[in-house]
Amino acid sequence: DTAVSQTPKYLVTQMGNDKSIKCEQNLGHDTMYWYKQDSKKFLKIMFSYNNKELIINETVPNRFSPKSPDKAHLNLHINSLELGDSAVYFCASSRWAGETLETQYFGPGTRLLVL
């Protein structure tokens, strides 16, 4: 019973291609996130959605477009892939408690390699 799942686990593609990563959570959470972890393991938030509404967009290139069809899903589409996009992308989810912070649960990651 995976709480936060991502597909695919590995993604190897050529520069210039377009690819998508899918994320699903079965925790009943209403907030979902995308993080990027670079080769030095630095974790940085990219996007956050609450109830399908974008609430955080951390100056990510326009080539990255998140989409949340419902509260349980958050997908990430990347256009015109570049070498620098190679990284591990993590999806996470949490409850939205307004004034308090809730634990974020991370998925297993999608390892993207752009050749």
Place this chain on the structure above:
Amino acid sequence: QQQVKQSPQSLIVQKGGISIINCAYENTAFDYFPWYQQFPGKGPALLIAIRPDVSEKKEGRFTISFNKSAKQFSLHIMDSQPGDSATYFCAASTSGGSNYKLTFGKGTLLTVNP
């Protein structure tokens, strides 16, 4: 601007020893300080978290010490075990509002030798 500075970058400890990882922050509005543990090939998982109204929180072998005036917090792992070998991230965030996000430190790779 790195808002959460973490040290050391890597740490090697003998089994049974104490592992100490330190973090310092700049934003005085931060009021939530979690530590995440990440094993190779896995996503980060919450280990323990603290809010600034207490100076220490202990869960089993893991303790967070918090110094609000110095804007520093640290993770202590007592009786370190080989199974604790992982990358540890400190993080910080502010409560409330729609701009809630975790700012992570750069991580510490802990190796516990048997």
